[in-house]
Amino acid sequence: MSLVIGHLSFVICHWLFVIGHWSLVIGHWLFVIGHWSLVVCHWLFVIGHWLFVIGHWLFVIGHWSLVIGCLSLVIGCLSFVVCHLSLVIGHWLFVICRLSFVIGHLSLVIGHWLFVVYHWLFVVCRLSFVIGHWSLVVCRLSLVIGCLSFVVCC
Numbered sequence: 033m034s035l036v037i038g039h040l041s042f043v044i045c046h047w048l049f050v051i052g053h054w055s056l057v058i059g060h061w062l063f064v065i066g067h068w069s070l071v072v073c074h075w076l077f078v079i080g081h082w083l084f085v086i087g088h089w090l091f092v093i094g095h096w097s098l099v100i101g102c103l104s105l106v107i108g109c110l111s112f113v114v115c116h117l118s119l120v121i122g123h124w125l126f127v128i129c130r131l132s133f134v135i136g137h138l139s140l141v142i143g144h145w146l147f148v149v150y151h152w153l154f155v156v157c158r159l160s161f162v163i164g165h166w167s168l169v170v171c172r173l174s175l176v177i178g179c180l181s182f183v184v185c186c
Contacts, residue, residue: 041185048178055171062164069157073150080146087139094136097129 104122111118 038185041181045178045181045185048174048181050178052171052175052178055167055174059164059168059171062160062167064164066157066161066164069153069160073153073157076146076153077150080143080150083139083146084143087136087141087143090132090136090139092136094129094133097125097132101126101129 101122104118104125107118107122
């Protein structure tokens with residue numbers, strides 16, 4: 033009878049060890065996925081950040097170019113007879129600043145959406161990291177219980 037109980041204890045210990053082992057493998061891969069998701073999120077954040085910075089400065093340049101262009105255009109219109117050349121310069125400054133403003137705006141929009149994508153990727157990778165961490169904790173506990181059961185049954 034004790035041989036049967038010993039054998040059953042050994043079988044239970046064996047399966048607890050197998051479950052602990054596969055929990056450790058799964059936890060390891062969840063941790064790896066979480067790690068690389070965090071790396072990707074980090075670089076998306078860096079790219080988004082620099083696109084946002086570039087967009088911001090292009091927007092500032094575009095804004096002030098637009099102000100200067102508009103003032104030039106107004107001065108050119110007021111003194112059309114005397115300053116026809118000033119009107120032409122104002123027009124081209126306006127065109128250049130408008131393009132700079134549009135490019136700055138588009139860069140700002142792209143930077144914003146990259147930041148949104150980074151944010152959600154960060155949330156997903158953080159969640160994956162937490163799941164991987166707790167899976168690792170559970171598999172380590174299962175492994176310890178399996179080893180202790182193995183020691184007890186032997």
